[in-house]
Amino acid sequence: MKPMQLLVIGGVAGGLSFATRARRLNEEAEITVLERGPDISFANCGLPYHIGGEIPNRQSLTIQTPQSLKDMFRLNVRINCNALQIDREKKRVLVVDRISNEQEWIAYDKLMLAPGARPAMPDIPGIDDPAVFTLRNLQDMDRIIAIARPDMRAVVVGGGYVGLELLEQLHKKGLKTSLVHLHSHVLHQFDSQVIQPLQNELKANGVQTYFNNHFTSFSREGEVLKCQLARGDVVETDMVIFSIGVRPESDLAREAGLVLSEAGHVVVNQFMQTSDPDIYAAGDVVQTRERHYGQRVAIALAGPANRQGRVAADHIFQEIFAQPYPGSIGTSIVRLFGMVAAGTGWTEQALIESGRSYNTVTVHEHQHASYYPGAEMITLKLIWEPESGKILGAQATGKDGVDKRIDVLATAIIGRMTIDDLCHLELAYAPPFGTARDIINIAGFAATNMRDGLIRLIHTIPDDPAVQLLDVRSRQLVERSPVEGAIHIPFPALRKNLGKLDKNKPVIVICQLGRTSYFASRVLSQNGFHAVSLTGGIRGLGHTEKSGVYTPCTTCSSI
Amino acid sequence: MKPMQLLVIGGVAGGLSFATRARRLNEEAEITVLERGPDISFANCGLPYHIGGEIPNRQSLTIQTPQSLKDMFRLNVRINCNALQIDREKKRVLVVDRISNEQEWIAYDKLMLAPGARPAMPDIPGIDDPAVFTLRNLQDMDRIIAIARPDMRAVVVGGGYVGLELLEQLHKKGLKTSLVHLHSHVLHQFDSQVIQPLQNELKANGVQTYFNNHFTSFSREGEVLKCQLARGDVVETDMVIFSIGVRPESDLAREAGLVLSEAGHVVVNQFMQTSDPDIYAAGDVVQTRERHYGQRVAIALAGPANRQGRVAADHIFQEIFAQPYPGSIGTSIVRLFGMVAAGTGWTEQALIESGRSYNTVTVHEHQHASYYPGAEMITLKLIWEPESGKILGAQATGKDGVDKRIDVLATAIIGRMTIDDLCHLELAYAPPFGTARDIINIAGFAATNMRDGLIRLIHTIPDDPAVQLLDVRSRQLVERSPVEGAIHIPFPALRKNLGKLDKNKPVIVICQLGRTSYFASRVLSQNGFHAVSLTGGIRGLGHTEKSGVYTPCTTCSSI
Known part of the structure; x- marks a missing residue:
């Protein structure tokens, strides 16, 4: 039997996990991996940390080479090689070698699309200035390192994961950093009361922030890049890095007539097959499903990409044992100072x-x-x-x-x-x-x-004469940050002072963190009061979500 | 209606979580907590760390006082108070005040037994020497701190959790430490191949170890305590701390005719009720069920104790909402250097x-x-x-x-x-x-x-001429630690050298960690060989379990 021809477009997470798993499952297959850039299997998540010097050794980001992958997994890896066109009829891909400019058709039995996603860039005047960057690969990283010096100013556009990592690392390198972000707080997909500590961290580290804002143009005055903000300010800087999200590299798939989502992601089934069953896709280019409700989502993260590549290889070679990709939940993490x-x-x-x-x-x-x-x-x-x-x-x-x-x-x-x-x-x-x-x-x-109805929560203090506001904090805390209009009864004295409260009016109970107010609301409810606890306490004030914030127990291991 | 009388025996984890939850659920109940010692709700898990000075402030181990619990939860806490007898008929407990020696009967509607467990001690000659300790409470801790000086020698008996914490902290304090342990490795409930790094850590820190051994007697020669080991050695030391497990404090329950397990634990149902439905029990004194197979177990850990107390309070006051205690799985952790x-x-x-x-x-x-x-x-x-x-x-x-x-x-x-x-x-x-x-x-x-049958594993190299031993490590690794009798073919050269192997004999593949041998066994299996991978590689040699040890991927994020 003729060995199966596997062709892989993209040599990082999804593509290489597919190729190496395929090899472990099938020793005969001819496996070719096309990578547009000069590096195979590079550690893209490490790029910001090499910019800041936290990962000192550039080489540690490129552990694999075409030769090592040939030696270990008999992969035919072709770097600097771009796929131009998919001929689904003849099951072949037109490929150009970016060094020699030679073109050729490569046949496939099964094709894997793992081209990833490219950084989004707005179409605004001056965006092509050489001091305006994005960060996708080692070459982008090298260009940023080549100009970034400790005495410089840098603006990061976008307060998502990579944006915050870049901010931290540029700051670590000694640059004076600013952040421009379209939303009211960083990581805008997070809910605001959780993210406040990160906002504080930006301030504590002297990062100049422009929230609810974006750039509308760039212009150069000698050494200085002048960046016009939509809300009027002009930021002067030495470099700008855009990190405002990614766009799927799905042009090839679109031109081949594969089904795409509205946002341009390749639609796949649970075994990572596209609308052409001989073409699989994995990683940042695909749309998958959220695990709980099955809603369609596109999640550009390394973990899902790796596992999707493996699922596709299993589907080709492991038929009866193949397990579907169960969907994503978008687990993510970032450190900021x-x-x-x-x-x-x-x-x-x-x-x-x-x-x-x-x-x-x-x-x-x-x-x-x-x-x-x-x-x-x-x-x-x-x-x-x-x-x-x-x-x-x-x-x-x-x-x-x-x-x-x-x-x-x-x-x-x-x-x-x-x-x-x-x-x-x-x-x-x-x-x-x-x-x-x-x-x-x-x-x-x-x-x-x-x-179970043991606590009722409120998220803000109502300005309503029909309710009583009860502050159960200690005298010291109340003196430090008094709350206007509140009756003050420290919690330990509450039971003896219930007579000071009116049973005909609801009682809004407040404390520092929302824990003692929970205890107090239990005392009040059981004594016939309509008690509601201020979620998150004084610290949580100003929150707009309906969330309950409280801590039934902090320091005592036994309560 | 007369308020419910709750009586709690034991004022640490299970007892106090019961009492405080009960108060939050019921403002009227009369809740009395009896604690035999002078401290309520002390942080018993912190004791070793105060001995070593890592927790510098003794006061941080005693956050609650009878007064603070009265103020917050209207608990009637009686310290230095011992329960002598349960009269189930009349629903009352005979109590003695250990300071005044006065006795009285206290009535209950519901009784909670949370007396904990006491350190086990062998009955051997000399065990009552003042330099022989156990560690249960702050007073034990104080006694140990009073005599332990950096120039001293100390022997810890028992290599379980608390024993290892004590070893670490005595070593940190500067004492020359030894460990006597009944089994072949520390944390004997752990499987041996996982525990080897801890064994190495003991050696690296200069701890003298006596495994598969125990003391049979102690005798004093002036300042020196001479400790006789079962296997013949005599250890000379300045102090000995026994940490060989705990025994449930179930005498009171036994005398009251409650059902106990063979090992003496109080048997409870899923709502923590003993064989007398008006008597609950929680914490180290009880036997519960393992979550998966429902096997009866006794787990002396703080987390389960706390949650069991809460379950019991819910069962009394939250009838329709009460959730059963789902059993324990015995999750545990210890740091050793x-x-x-x-x-x-x-x-x-x-x-x-x-x-x-x-x-x-x-x-x-x-x-x-x-x-x-x-x-x-x-x-x-x-x-x-x-x-x-x-x-x-x-x-x-x-x-x-x-x-x-x-x-x-x-x-x-x-x-x-x-x-x-x-x-x-x-x-x-x-x-x-x-x-x-x-x-x-x-x-x-x-x-x-x-x-799915993709890998077969073996846990040791068989001494059998009917098999071929294949070493797929690099030349450097093989030269550093050669394996006798192995054919050496570095993995990258394997596919070209299959002719050097005999298809009629099984091939045992070995490498350093068990990862490359997995890759190699895939190549061999698909080429018609009967290949078996040595689990854990050379590093795993000497293991006796049937476990498979391998790593399909270490450094490259994309494979």
């Missing part, structure tokens, strides 16, 4: 936009025993489906332990687990690693308390 | 003892991108049920990121997830936090590869 933000699954914003019902609570807790040195607060927002209690999403920020909590909750989402399950997750506890009741347990407690 | 070991669920040993079938694989991977500074290897052993693919247990060791992986796998066990689910867990990835294919994904890949 001393803070970490991570999220998984649905956000409140996305649920509102898709018109689905949900409940949410936000809790605060230390990452490990509060009495063990280095305890730092994590803020965790949990989102679940009201009818089933199933976890839909979570977001967290903090200095330490954020990745662990989001990974646990990503696992809970994939396992279709509920808020009741979270109450009884049995996580590893010793003082350096956690608490006897992890913040995830506490989020489960808070969520089930809401469901 | 620079290494961390953690585990969850079933171990291979326990499955063998209970006669259940299982499969297992062990993989190695970095905790985060290998090209990002500080990459360290984790070793992860995964255990699953062959028929269903459900995860039964996991154990891991490494310097960093071990807690996260075990927490994710604990969640997967509780969610009854399978090896297929692990392949597609979508965990948070950025270079400082993980890899595009996390070690948990890789464990899933390895497990499904085994199930």
